[in-house]
Amino acid sequence: MKIATFNVNSIRSRMTAISAWLAGNKPDVLCLQETKVQDQDFPAAEITAAGYQVVFRGEKSYNGVAILSKVKPTHVQFGLDDGLSPDETRLVAARFGPVQVVNTYVPQGRAIEHEMYQYKLQWFERLRKWFDRHFTPKTLLAWVGDLNVAPEAKDIHNADQQANHVCYHQAVRKAFEHTKAWGFEDVFRKYHPEGGQYTFFDYRTVNAVKRNMGWRVDHILATQPLAAKSLASYIDLAPRLKPQASDHTVLVAEFEV
Numbered sequence: 001m002k003i004a005t006f007n008v009n010s011i012r013s014r015m016t017a018i019s020a021w022l023a024g025n026k027p028d029v030l031c032l033q034e035t036k037v038q039d040q041d042f043p044a045a046e047i048t049a050a051g052y053q054v055v056f057r058g059e060k061s062y063n064g065v066a067i068l069s070k071v072k073p074t075h076v077q078f079g080l081d082d083g084l085s086p087d088e089t090r091l092v093a094a095r096f097g098p099v100q101v102v103n104t105y106v107p108q109g110r111a112i113e114h115e116m117y118q119y120k121l122q123w124f125e126r127l128r129k130w131f132d133r134h135f136t137p138k139t140l141l142a143w144v145g146d147l148n149v150a151p152e153a154k155d156i157h158n159a160d161q162q163a164n165h166v167c168y169h170q171a172v173r174k175a176f177e178h179t180k181a182w183g184f185e186d187v188f189r190k191y192h193p194e195g196g197q198y199t200f201f202d203y204r205t206v207n208a209v210k211r212n213m214g215w216r217v218d219h220i221l222a223t224q225p226l227a228a229k230s231l232a233s234y235i236d237l238a239p240r241l242k243p244q245a246s247d248h249t250v251l252v253a254e255f256e257v
Contacts, residue, residue, distance in 0.1 A: 001099065001255045002027040005218055006239070007146040007200075007248035011035040011066070014246055015046050017239050021250060022050050025236070028070050029096060031103035032056075033146045035064030042066070055094060063089035065103050065145070069096060080130050087123070093134075099226065099257055100135060104145040109166030117166050120148070124175040128182050137183025140226045140257065146248065147219050149176040151186070154195025155216040167217055184221035187253045188233040197235050200248050209240050220253040229255045 004027045008014040011032060022030065035042065035058045047054045047068055057078045058064030067073065073094035079086030093102040104127065109117040135141050150168045153159035162168040180186070188197075198214025205213050220233060233253040240249035 001029070001096075001257045002252060003029045003031070003101065003142055003144065003220060003255070004250050004252045005031045005033070005103070005144040005146070005220060006250045007033040007105070007218060007246060009034050009036070009246040009248065011037055011064070012041075012043060013244060015043055017242055017245065019046065019050050021236075021239055022052060022068070025252070026070075027068075027252070029101055030068040031101065031144050032066040032068065033064070033103070033105035034062075035066055036061055037064060055092060057088045057092060059089050063087075063105060065089060065092045065105055067092055067094050067101065067103055069094070071096060073101075075100075080126050081133070082126055082129065084126065090123075091127075091130075097257070098140050099255075100139055100141045102131075102141065102143045104143065104147065106146065106148045108148045109172065112164055112166055112169050112171075117169075117172075120166065121171060121175045124172075124179045128179040131179075131182050135223075137223050138225055139223055140229075141223045142226060142253070143184055143221045144219065144251075146217060147176065148217055149173060150215050150217055151176060152195075155198075157196075157198065157213045157215070167215065180221060183223050185224060185227040187220045187222050187227055187230050188216075188235075188251065190227065190230060191233045199235055199251050201240055203247050209237060218248055218251045220251055222253070222255075226255060226257070229257050231256055 056066035075095040079088035109120040199218035201208035
């Protein structure tokens with residue numbers, strides 16, 4: 001089972017790249033974030049034409065999540081269900097046979113002094129409680145997406161300059177680790193303990209990919225039972241090198257299930 005994640009930074013701007021990647025790589029599941037489109041304008045027909053099922057929830061210009069899959073998912077749900085803002089355009093979960101896939105676009109946070117940063121920290125805590133309500137660490141569960149956190153210094157090309165960044169600040173790394181400690185393993189790190197591999201390359205940095213000046217903020221995490229079935233995980237830089245590319249690229253993990 002090949003599961004991939006990709007922050008597309010506007011799905012309508014990336015459909016050519018998405019269709020080409022699907023055709024060339026044939027994932028079983030592709031999770032997208034920042035689709036940035038209202039549901040009535042989502043390019044579902046193009047995805048269906050590529051041979052994939054799709055579930056999605058979006059809004060104009062911001063956020064938006066989708067799961068593309070070879071087979072129709074079951075038990076689809078959107079958003080957090082704790083009585084606060086459900087953020088349905090930030091979370092979609094679906095089941096594929098014995099495997100549960102949770103696709104999230106975690107709030108970026110803007111600045112550490114901004115109220116959205118506190119919202120981001122709260123969001124990680126809310127998500128951990130959501131996992132508690134719906135699953136157990138024994139579930140074959142993958143948590144994937146743009147989590148907007150670089151867990152360690154080796155996940156950023158210049159970590160020594162980023163102590164107060166909302167995706168690396170000590171508090172957000174602690175919040176992420178607390179949610180991860182619910183029962184998740186970093187599948188990419190299982191196969192690549194070294195640093196220097198990234199999923200996000202800022203548009204503002206000239207030749208960022210070629211100079212390897214990036215961040216690893218997109219993740220595929222799995223509960224121990226699913227992580228034990230993993231075969232490989234890797235970052236595909238090709239989509240980031242294409243014309244009119246997203247500022248993120250694709251992360252993949254493969255499992256024997």
